[in-house]
Amino acid sequence: MVQTTFLQPASWPEALEARAANPDAVPVAGGTDVLVEVNFGRLHPSGLLDLGRVRELRTWGREKGRVRVGAGVTYSELITQLRGDLPALATAARTVGSPPIRNRGTLGGNLGTASPAGDCHPVLLACGAEVEVASSRVSRTVPADEFFVGPKRNALGADELISGVWIPRATGPQSFSKVGTRNAMVIAVCSLALALHPDSGRVGTGIGSAGPVPLRAREAEAFLEGHLAERGAWESKRPLEEAVVDRFAELVSQAAAPIDDVRGSLRYRRHALRVLARRSLGWCWNDYREAAR
Amino acid sequence: MKVSLTVNGARRTVDDAGESETLLQVLRDHLGLTGTKNACEQGECGSCTVYLDGTLVCSCLVLAGQADGAEVTTVEGLSAAGAAAVQEAFVEAGAVQCGFCTPGLVMAAHDLLAHNPDPGDDDIREALAGNLCRCTGYQKIVDAVHRAASPTTTP
Numbered sequence: 001m002v003q004t005t006f007l008q009p010a011s012w013p014e015a016l017e018a019r020a021a022n023p024d025a026v027p028v029a030g031g032t033d034v035l036v037e038v039n040f041g042r043l044h045p046s047g048l049l050d051l052g053r054v055r056e057l058r059t060w061g062r063e064k065g066r067v068r069v070g071a072g073v074t075y076s077e078l079i080t081q082l083r084g085d086l087p088a089l090a091t092a093a094r095t096v097g098s099p100p101i102r103n104r105g106t107l108g109g110n111l112g113t114a115s116p117a118g119d120c121h122p123v124l125l126a127c128g129a130e131v132e133v134a135s136s137r138v139s140r141t142v143p144a145d146e147f148f149v150g151p152k153r154n155a156l157g158a159d160e161l162i163s164g165v166w167i168p169r170a171t172g173p174q175s176f177s178k179v180g181t182r183n184a185m186v187i188a189v190c191s192l193a194l195a196l197h198p199d200s201g202r203v204g205t206g207i208g209s210a211g212p213v214p215l216r217a218r219e220a221e222a223f224l225e226g227h228l229a230e231r232g233a234w235e236s237k238r239p240l241e242e243a244v245v246d247r248f249a250e251l252v253s254q255a256a257a258p259i260d261d262v263r264g265s266l267r268y269r270r271h272a273l274r275v276l277a278r279r280s281l282g283w284c285w286n287d288y289r290e291a292a293r
Numbered sequence: 294m295k296v297s298l299t300v301n302g303a304r305r306t307v308d309d310a311g312e313s314e315t316l317l318q319v320l321r322d323h324l325g326l327t328g329t330k331n332a333c334e335q336g337e338c339g340s341c342t343v344y345l346d347g348t349l350v351c352s353c354l355v356l357a358g359q360a361d362g363a364e365v366t367t368v369e370g371l372s373a374a375g376a377a378a379v380q381e382a383f384v385e386a387g388a389v390q391c392g393f394c395t396p397g398l399v400m401a402a403h404d405l406l407a408h409n410p411d412p413g414d415d416d417i418r419e420a421l422a423g424n425l426c427r428c429t430g431y432q433k434i435v436d437a438v439h440r441a442a443s444p445t446t447t448p
Contacts, residue, residue: 004312006294006358028356032336035354038313039334048313052359098423099401100351101336184422185337 005047012056015161016136018049023158025049029057029072030104032097033113057108057163065169068132071108071162078107086167088126088174088193092119095178098185108162111147114154114213121148121214122193122206123176129167135159141166148213172196173287175280178208179264179272189264192252192276196284198234201225210256210269217255220277224248237289245281252277296361300324301370310357317341317352319360320367328368328396339424342397343367349404351423368396371403379403382441383434390428398424402438411442 007025009015019027025047028034037043051057057072060082067085069078075093079102083090096102096110096119110120111131124131124144131142133156144165147155156162174195180186191208203224205217227244228234258269296319297306307323317334320326320343330340334353341352344366352365372380379402382388389395398421405412405420412420417438418431426434 006312006356008358008361028359031354031356031359032351035315035356036335039315039353045313048356048358050356050359097336098339099404099420100339100342100349100423101354103348104350104354184419 004045006050007047008050008053010053012054012163013136015049015051015054016134016159019161020136020159022047022049027051027112027161029106029109029112030074032101032105033109033115051108051161057106062169065171066166067169068164068166069107070164071111072106073108075102075105075107085169086123086127087170088123088176088195089120089167091174092123092176092178092191092193095119095176095184095186095188107165111154111162111165112156114148114152116148116151116211116213117188117191117209118214119176119178119188119191119208122191122208123174123195124165124167125206125214125216126174126193126195126204127167127170128202128204129165131155131162132164132166133157133160134163135161139163145216151212168197170195171200172198173284173291175283177276177280179276187263190256190258190269190272190276192273192280194277194280194284196288198288201229201234203228205252205255207252207256207273209263210258210273212257215255215257217252217277220248220251220255223251224281239289240281240285245278248281249274249277294358296357298360298362299364300326301366301373307357312358314357315353316343316345316350316355316357316360316365319357320352320365326367326369330393330396332393336423337425338394339397339401339421340394342400342424344400344404349401368399371399379406379437379441382437386433386437386440388429388433388437390426394424394426394428398426398434402434402441405438406442412438 007018009018026045027049057070060069075096078093079090110118129144131147176193178191179189188209190210193206195204203221207215253270253274258266260266296310332338332340336351336354343352346363
């Protein structure tokens with residue numbers, strides 16, 4: 001049996017030193033993913049690097065048009081503290097697990113696990129977030145859509161830790177929706193985040209649990225951006241034609257790369273994403289029109 | 294490894310906790326507090342729910358070392374903390390059958406009522422979503438939380 005070392009840095013510099021000195025140690029934030037693996041004997045780490053005492057990771061703050069959310073901010077805090085600035089992220093956080101899970105699980109932990117089904121990921125893609133990572137030598141930011149490199153694999157180096165996430169504050173309506181077998185305690189069969197950015201004329205999307213990594217529906221974004229600009233729809237706030245909504249939904253569905261697995265079939269996921277896309281665009285565009293009145 | 298924590302108001306020290314052991318194992322196996330139940334070990338069932346520094350958590354997903362220095366309240370400590378109303382309401386409403394899920398549900402209900410003294414059905418179902426009960430079908434549990442919220446009301 002492997003003897004596990006328990007490491008508990010008290011500050012961010014100490015955490016980065018511990019990471020550099022123990023590259024095989026598994027970082028633990030809230031523990032809601034890592035402990036499942038440990039409890040079931042699927043993970044026998046040589047070390048556990050507890051980040052729970054690193055106060056720097058627990059903070060968040062606004063800077064110009066963005067919010068910097070520390071990696072150790074919990075889902076519960078996203079819901080109660082950041083709902084106004086980051087509405088889709090707060091909604092996604094509210095669909096994670098149960099209250100005790102949301103009290104411990106963190107945004108950084110979600111990114112560290114990098115599950116294709118992670119609930120925050122589609123929102124980070126739709127909002128154009130950047131992940132801030134650091135080693136004891138250097139810190140850098142990685143665009144969210146480059147951070148996920150495979151199922152449960154991310155762009156983090158062996159000596160790096162996630163320090164926070166930079167997320168543009170909402171300037172228009174956003175939504176996050178998720179399909180599952182019940183209304184709580186569920187891993188997504190598929191999910192979709194949509195963010196409208198009326199200030200820049202941009203449309204952001206993020207598809208979850210329907211590909212090896214969370215995906216943007218780039219063609220759907222470009223189609224809708226083009227349509228809204230061409231028709232002057234951001235200014236006129238006219239209703240969207242059914243054909244436009246249908247085309248957007250079709251492009252979202254086509255952007256997914258789902259598989260058949262225990263939670264759902266490929267065909268079902270494509271169908272559900274088409275439905276989620278149609279509804280999400282309906283909700284968001286309606287909110288945009290209502291807000292203007 | 295050595296872990297010191299305050300459990301239900303009493304200072305406790307465990308000298309031989311494993312580095313990858315959980316708070317749940319510390320409570321049950323090292324301290325003999327078996328009111329907190331062990332079922333799924335993956336945060337799905339809620340039977341191991343406790344307060345960790347006042348926050349509701351699944352103790353199976355907290356490392357022993359993460360709880361070092363913390364204040365923990367288990368179901369055994371709730372009555373002293375004034376939660377008898379929740380426990381009595383569960384008994385009176387018939388919300389207890391086999392009883393295995395009850396400690397976790399009582400903890401979650403206590404936390405809900407601390408934040409929301411008059412919850413609606415939807416609030417109750419969202420707050421208790423992480424606690425599985427295979428006996429009751431949940432309606433009696435929802436009734437119990439309503440009863441605990443207004444203990445003076447007699448049906």
